[in-house]
Amino acid sequence: MALPASCTVLVVGSGNAGFSAAVAARQAGARHVVLIDKCPEAWAGGNSYFTAGAYRTVHAGAEDLLSLVNNVDEGTAKRIDLEPYTAQDFAADMHRICGGRADPALTRVLIEDSKSAIQWLAANGVRFQLSFNRQAYEVDGRLKFWGGLALKTQDGGKGLMADHQANARRYGVVTFYSTALERLLTHRSTGAVEGAVVRCRDGSQATIQTGAVVLAAGGFESNPRLRAQLLGPGWDLASVRGTPYNTGEVLEMAMRDAHAQQAGHWSGCHSVAWDAAAPAHAGDREASNELTKSGYPLGLMVNMRGERFVDEGADLRNYTYARFGRAILMQPAQRAWQVWDQRAVPWLRPEEYRPQRARRIAAASIRELADKLAAVEFGLDPDPVCRRAFVDTLEQYNRAVYAFQAESLGRKWDPSVRDGNSTQSRALQLLLPKSNWALPLDRPPFVAVLVTCGITFTFGGLAVDPHTAHVVSASSATRGEVGNLFCCGEMLGGLFFDNYPGGTGLTAGTVFGRRAGTAAATVANGGGRGGGEQSYARVQAKL
Known part of the structure; x- marks a missing residue:
């Protein structure tokens, strides 16, 4: 299939956040959603493919999660010790583990949306299980869960991405691999993103006009030069845990072409x-x-x-x-x-x-x-x-x-x-x-x-409106956000510093991916610039 000349929403990146955004955009009314990734199809899934599939979420205990999972029989259920994990617990862990530096508004949205994001994934065919192998020890005959983390996807990241891809096909998301974003096209006077130049599989360039772009292309963890420059001496020697294609070009492109504002811990990972x-x-x-x-x-x-x-x-x-x-x-x-x-x-x-x-x-x-x-x-x-x-x-x-x-x-x-x-x-x-x-x-x-x-992923990224994942502008010539540009996944900055609570990365990818896709569809369909309380209300109504 040839790359179309235009689409309603263009999503860049084929990991958990990118597919969450693409499906959310379709559900929110975007007629034509295109997802591109520079990796070949054999490497689809970004870093999400390489995870254990763990999701951190607010819940009220074992009974609250059993309806979401497929690996607990009646006898096993009676042996489970799983304490509730409240919004206060989640907030305390984020504050403690990230040294009090995590953006409070981003953190609040992450926590408030964590349970609904899990339920949304499950409703869209993502298979969840209780993580007995990673998050529970058998002590005195009881299966004791620990560390505020209990859910994982069936078959880990491999299963998660298989479920995401199947769901995207059901919703008609058109996916192109070996297709790299090379430049964002912006309106001369407003700075709003209007399209993109991409490098296609055959090496040719193509331009695609779009109503909105969602960036979900990962950090710079696979780029040894940027690791040494930004993380510090010796980081070029770290082993890459996941995809070799997260090399940071899209982060630099957003700052260069759209004057996107930086955020987060650039020397952290x-x-x-x-x-x-x-x-x-x-x-x-x-x-x-x-x-x-x-x-x-x-x-x-x-x-x-x-x-x-x-x-x-x-x-x-x-x-x-x-x-x-x-x-x-x-x-x-x-x-x-x-x-x-x-x-x-x-x-x-x-x-x-x-x-x-x-x-x-x-x-x-x-x-x-x-x-x-x-x-x-x-x-x-x-x-x-x-x-x-x-x-x-x-x-x-x-x-x-x-x-x-x-x-x-x-x-x-x-x-x-x-x-x-x-x-x-x-x-x-x-x-x-x-x-x-x-x-x-x-x-x-x-x-x-x-x-x-x-190394798994880097913490530096782009600043966004917490409610819509609309990218914030660093240009004094614009007001607030970069028009029509959204960001989610590892590219989103300001959430993690020095460390992170295990299982929070995938949850954040889905929470902000869903919001980014929904807001992008709203904007592309004529719903306004995005950002602010008015746009938040429109997005919230669609979630």
């Missing part, structure tokens, strides 16, 4: 502990999110010099994993070892740590483990000083845990809560504590896995 043997410049579409290595709260992380460098038990994993990638990147050789004994190994998630997804190095003693890790290519520094440091680190940790246990007889170890089992007692304290889930590493065989930093 989501980055995780990632398998050190994974491809460096793009995710593996088969292994996908299984290359994440998130079992560190159950053990220790030690750098190439044999030293710990983070408090592995500082908080529940949902609130630390997106910033610990940065901590690993700052270590020698940008690598670290995750280490456990046989108390912890059975608790590791098989999808991340089974032999097909992780090279596990085992040893009968800590000293033997140090020797084996030093013999691995790019492993522990072979200098005897570093091997001794590795042994000393684990032995000092064990002594601190023993001292704490001697003073806290009967304290229960529970990975589903912040259990307070630590290395800090009156008798002995480590300079770098482990604040929760501290158990001695003294039950062989010991196991270690080599990890590096995997």
